[in-house]
Amino acid sequence: MQIIYDLLQFWELFLRNQTTLACEEFCTATRDLLWGRIMHGRFGAVSIPKVEPAPLPRFPDSPTVRIQRKNVEDRLDLICRRLREYDEKRTALTEFTPSDLDLKSPKHAGFMLASANYSDHLTSVLSELVHLNDNVSKWLQSVRQSKHQTNVIEKMKPKAIAGCFVNTAKHGLRSDSKNAVIDFKALIFGEETVAGQTSDKILDETAIINFDGKGFDAATIIDDLLQLWDLFLRYHTDVDSTKLQEVLAVRFHQRIGTKRYSLVLGPGFAKRLEELNDERASMEKLSWGS
Numbered sequence: 001m002q003i004i005y006d007l008l009q010f011w012e013l014f015l016r017n018q019t020t021l022a023c024e025e026f027c028t029a030t031r032d033l034l035w036g037r038i039m040h041g042r043f044g045a046v047s048i049p050k051v052e053p054a055p056l057p058r059f060p061d062s063p064t065v066r067i068q069r070k071n072v073e074d075r076l077d078l079i080c081r082r083l084r085e086y087d088e089k090r091t092a093l094t095e096f097t098p099s100d101l102d103l104k105s106p107k108h109a110g111f112m113l114a115s116a117n118y119s120d121h122l123t124s125v126l127s128e129l130v131h132l133n134d135n136v137s138k139w140l141q142s143v144r145q146s147k148h149q150t151n152v153i154e155k156m157k158p159k160a161i162a163g164c165f166v167n168t169a170k171h172g173l174r175s176d177s178k179n180a181v182i183d184f185k186a187l188i189f190g191e192e193t194v195a196g197q198t199s200d201k202i203l204d205e206t207a208i209i210n211f212d213g214k215g216f217d218a219a220t221i222i223d224d225l226l227q228l229w230d231l232f233l234r235y236h237t238d239v240d241s242t243k244l245q246e247v248l249a250v251r252f253h254q255r256i257g258t259k260r261y262s263l264v265l266g267p268g269f270a271k272r273l274e275e276l277n278d279e280r281a282s283m284e285k286l287s288w289g290s
Contacts, residue, residue: 213277
């Protein structure tokens, strides 16, 4: 059953990200199944059963191999730490209400600072997930395996978007490659009842990354990359990725019993994303041509 679950998880990620097939029903049903799997012990709320993937070939051992393996594990530790910090900053936004978006609100400055901190930590998480590929590729080479095995992740849309976003954040806009920036943020509001009094509050915030004129939810990109790396590390390496599995368990377990929300971006919003992308492209050409 382990392999069946993992195949379902991979195909859900692949079909949703890499195709335009009408597979929403399959993807939704698969995610429901995987969430149920969490409830029944695949990850577990506190302790995580040992996941046994398909038998792996025996990898050679040497001081170089051990160093490269530790580099991968150190990167995974850093990813887990960055994720915890990111979730803390994201949770901090729930202390505010929709009225705090008003410039006249005494808590407006605090909200803007919390939102900026969230964006900074979002960039850090994506950066670590992108650069994990460097460490894994070096480990593969050290055990005389092709580093191109990671192409299964490199060619997936979440990695392409994250890589482009990280490069743009680090190097700025460039005319010789695609760019990805946060053009908008989506706030999710809800009601909270305390002592019989009902009031509005901010439940969540997510960044909309503009990649090639299209909008992508940053939180979904993070979750997809975490799942892809979890599958790859378990089936293609002997690296200890238990901590990554624990982080996945916590993140997904927190969603059990919660409501889902979705938003279809209207044609006006989609057009504005394209306009902003075209404007940046024009500015880059002028800059490089001057």
